[in-house]
Amino acid sequence: MFSAEKEGVAVGRIYEIHNLITKKEISCRELTQKYLEAVIRDNHMLGTYVNITAEQALMMADEVDKRIHSGEDIHPLCGVPMTLKDNICTKGIETTCCSQMLKGHKPVYDATVWQRLKALGAVLVGKTNMDEFAMGNTCETSCFGAAKNPHDTSRVAGGSSGGGACAVSANLAVYALGSDTGGSVRQPASFCGLVGLKPTYGAVSRLGLIAYASSLDQIGTLTTSVEDCALLFDSIAFHDPLDSTSSVSFKADTCSSLNNSIKGRKLCIPQEYLEGLSADVKTCFEKAVRTYEDMGAEIEYMSIPQLRLALPAYYILACAEASSNLGRYDGVRYGHKTDLYESVQEMVSKSRSEGFGDEVKRRILMGTYVLSEGYVNAYYKKAQAMRHELAKAFDRVFEEYDAILTPTVPHTAPFLGQALTNPVESYQSDICTVPVNIASLPAVSLPCGADSHGLPVGLQIIGNRFCEATLLNLAYKFQQSGDYASSTDWGVTL
Amino acid sequence: MISKQELENIALLSKLYVPQENLETVCRDMQRMVDFASRLCEAPLSTETETDSRGLTPLREDIVNPSCPREDILLNAPCQESGCFLLRKKV
Numbered sequence: 001m002f003s004a005e006k007e008g009v010a011v012g013r014i015y016e017i018h019n020l021i022t023k024k025e026i027s028c029r030e031l032t033q034k035y036l037e038a039v040i041r042d043n044h045m046l047g048t049y050v051n052i053t054a055e056q057a058l059m060m061a062d063e064v065d066k067r068i069h070s071g072e073d074i075h076p077l078c079g080v081p082m083t084l085k086d087n088i089c090t091k092g093i094e095t096t097c098c099s100q101m102l103k104g105h106k107p108v109y110d111a112t113v114w115q116r117l118k119a120l121g122a123v124l125v126g127k128t129n130m131d132e133f134a135m136g137n138t139c140e141t142s143c144f145g146a147a148k149n150p151h152d153t154s155r156v157a158g159g160s161s162g163g164g165a166c167a168v169s170a171n172l173a174v175y176a177l178g179s180d181t182g183g184s185v186r187q188p189a190s191f192c193g194l195v196g197l198k199p200t201y202g203a204v205s206r207l208g209l210i211a212y213a214s215s216l217d218q219i220g221t222l223t224t225s226v227e228d229c230a231l232l233f234d235s236i237a238f239h240d241p242l243d244s245t246s247s248v249s250f251k252a253d254t255c256s257s258l259n260n261s262i263k264g265r266k267l268c269i270p271q272e273y274l275e276g277l278s279a280d281v282k283t284c285f286e287k288a289v290r291t292y293e294d295m296g297a298e299i300e301y302m303s304i305p306q307l308r309l310a311l312p313a314y315y316i317l318a319c320a321e322a323s324s325n326l327g328r329y330d331g332v333r334y335g336h337k338t339d340l341y342e343s344v345q346e347m348v349s350k351s352r353s354e355g356f357g358d359e360v361k362r363r364i365l366m367g368t369y370v371l372s373e374g375y376v377n378a379y380y381k382k383a384q385a386m387r388h389e390l391a392k393a394f395d396r397v398f399e400e401y402d403a404i405l406t407p408t409v410p411h412t413a414p415f416l417g418q419a420l421t422n423p424v425e426s427y428q429s430d431i432c433t434v435p436v437n438i439a440s441l442p443a444v445s446l447p448c449g450a451d452s453h454g455l456p457v458g459l460q461i462i463g464n465r466f467c468e469a470t471l472l473n474l475a476y477k478f479q480q481s482g483d484y485a486s487s488t489d490w491g492v493t494l
Numbered sequence: 495m496i497s498k499q500e501l502e503n504i505a506l507l508s509k510l511y512v513p514q515e516n517l518e519t520v521c522r523d524m525q526r527m528v529d530f531a532s533r534l535c536e537a538p539l540s541t542e543t544e545t546d547s548r549g550l551t552p553l554r555e556d557i558v559n560p561s562c563p564r565e566d567i568l569l570n571a572p573c574q575e576s577g578c579f580l581l582r583k584k585v
Contacts, residue, residue: 108566241554312534315527323508330509332579337572344581345509353511361510365501365520366527368508378535385539424526 014228017174018076020494022068028079031494032061032123035081038492039125039172046490047139047147048166050086051094052126057081060123067121077235078121083173085161086127087134088219089208090114093124097210098142099132101335101355111208112240113177113219120235125173129163132357133326134181134212136160137429138419139188141359146416149191150488151455155413158188164222165192171491175232176222181212182314183408183433185220186445190408190458193447193486195229195475197221198433200465201440202247204233205240213321216314216437224485226446226476230254233468247466254469258476263296265474266401272307273406273432284449284457285407291481292405292474299405304397306390307435313390314434315427316370316383322360323367329355359423391439398464403474406432408445408458432460442468444475447484456486496524 020026036054043049064079084090087097089107096102110118118124129147131139139162140146147162149155150170157166161178165188168176178185180198189196198220209219219236223229237252269289277285293299331337331351338350356364370379397404409429419426436443441462448459459478463471478484498517501524505512512520564577573580 105570108562108569244554309534309537312531316531316534319527327509331572332581333567334570335572341582347581349509349511352509356510362520362523362527364508364510365504365524366531368504369496369524369528370531372504372507379531382534382537382539383531386534386537389539422526423523424530427530 013174013224014076014080014231017080018078021064021079022074024068026494028061028064028068028123029058031079032057032081032125034492034494035125035172038490042170042172042490045148045153046150046166046170046172047129047145048163048170048172049083049126050096050098050129050142050144050163053093053124056093057123057125060121064121064123075120075235076231077117079123080174081123081125082117083125083128083164083167083176084114085130085164085176085178087130087179087210088114088177089210090124090127093127095127095210096143097133098130098144099355099357099360100143101329101352103143103336105334107208109208112205112242113236114208116236116238128161128167128176130178131160131162131359133210133322133360134160134179134184135322135359135363137183137187137426138414139163140416140420141357143357148416149413149455150490151193151486152413152453155415155455156191156419158191158413160184161220161222162188165189165194165196168192168194168222168224170488171493175228177236178220178222179209179212180218180220180437181216181318182437183430185222186408186433186443186458186460187430189222189445191413191456193456195223195226195447196445197229197233197468197472198436198443199233199237199468200250200442201437202245203237203250203252203442203466203468205238205243205246207240207243211325213318214325215321216318218437226444226472226479227255227258229444230258230472230476233472237468250466252468254472257469257473260473261296262292262474262477265297265403266300267292267297267403267405267474268300268302268397268401269405270302270304270307272304276410276431277407278411278451280412280451281407281410281457284451285459288448288459288478289405291478295477295481300401302397304393306386306393309386310390310435310438311427311431313383313386314430314438315366316379317387317438319363319367320371320380321367323364323371326356326360326364331355362423387438390435394439394441402463402470404462406460406462408432408460412451412453412455412457436462441465442471444471446475446479447486448478449484450486496521496528
């Protein structure tokens with residue numbers, strides 16, 4: 001049996017839904033219809049979904065109802081309405097990366113994560129909004145327009161997985177999968193009051209995740225609780241022979257240790273993460289630290305000087321990889337193709353210039369620049385060296401400590417349009433999240449309070465590679481220590 | 495400073511077309527990004543390549559497996575004919 005009580009694990013929102021449908025208090029079709037009605041009602045105000053897959057969702061729901069009626073013992077994720085970011089390939093379902101370049105693009109295969117969730121009986125409500133090709137941190141570079149923050153619609157949901165965070169926060173899906181290249185799951189989770197996990201690089205297959213910066217990209221989860229996060233992570237983390245960076249030996253089991261005591265756990269706080277915090281974020285973070293102390297964890301402040309150069313290194317590496325990865329969009333095999341051209345060279349250049357938005361073009365140009373003759377040593381190779389130094393520094397930290405505590409973002413959700421005025425300045429907001437991707441580490445963001453406007457503040461816990469169980473244990477105990485959940489008035493009420 | 499000529503060269507390499515009227519704005523944006531990245535240039539880092547010994551990328555067996563059918567691959571092509579991607583003849 002997959003009943004939560006029998007398994008002895010914590011009960012989150014996914015299990016609540018699971019219990020509702022297995023006890024036949026509501027059919028999966030009725031449940032799905034409720035979500036679809038709410039999505040159709042609220043989506044135009046929030047900009048959450050860019051593609052609502054109603055017909056397919058109801059077909060999947062009917063299939064689940066059949067399995068329940070036949071007495072089959074279903075997985076807890078079976079029948080649960082969910083979403084995928086618009087850069088995760090879904091066979092036959094439009095997947096655009098929220099770019100004009102890929103309008104109308106229907107993948108010919110499923111991403112491994114979607115293949116797994118589909119096999120478990122997940123019900124896909126739709127594809128969610130994102131920054132174009134995941135390049136941005138406010139979801140405003142999407143060709144469909146921005147996703148808004150359900151806590152205050154004049155503010156951003158965060159990015160790049162802003163649509164997924166908005167969907168879960170606004171009760172328009174139970175959980176979402178996003179991707180995190182420099183904080184794109186954790187930052188929107190922080191802005192929207194959710195739990196966002198960026199797994200270790202190699203823990204979750206990237207097959208079918210449309211590439212931005214392949215050495216930094218990782219599929220991650222957005223949920224309302226740590227127990228949902230653990231259940232979801234354990235379900236999607238496995239070896240995929242079709243992704244050569246997928247770990248062969250890692251076995252995910254985070255659910256069974258969620259409730260372990262954290263007494264004596266050694267946590268550290270690098271001072272570099274505490275610079276430039278807003279007053280509200282500082283207050284919430286300090287309170288979270290005291291909570292861990294009260295639970296018996298040992299806290300120490302220390303320094304990782306390499307962190308100061310993580311941001312420029314990240315933007316050099318990410319842009320360099322993006323310029324190479326996005327070279328595939330030539331207007332021939334897929335994607336936008338210009339109508340008027342004289343030569344093949346002009347056809348490619350015009351197709352790309354018409355198809356890509358400004359931020360994507362900026363990053364491609366920057367990537368080409370740092371890889372070009374004369375600059376590769378000064379920029380790209382220096383950034384690679386920095387990456388190596390930072391990874392080694394983290395290795396030394398984890399010889400002594402179990403995890404690192406930081407705020408997820410130095411501030412709460414900004415107003416819409418603020419970041420677009422100076423894109424480079426907005427890169428600063430990724431200061432706490434990018435080091436994790438550079439060093440291939442796992443990290444989770446979870447709510448730890450609210451600012452004076454009632455906007456959620458996120459706490460980030462960083463762990464050693466493949467130590468998600470430790471991370472989620474620490475996160476769960478914190479979640480249990482107080483009422484940090486923030487609700488919104490949107491979406492489905494059950 | 496990044497000159498307009500330099501930007502045009504980078505755009506050519508990137509297969510992007512920057513209209514003349516936008517050159518100044520794009521130059522300014524690029525300069526901001528380069529200034530941001532340049533903080534790293536001052537750091538005393540060796541650019542000698544070091545091998546990452548964490549070994550997360552083992553090679554798989556070299557076995558030929560079925561791939562996507564040709565018809566599927568062509569489904570998203572803007573122009574196709576007789577099972578091939580189609581480009582207008584220019585030579």
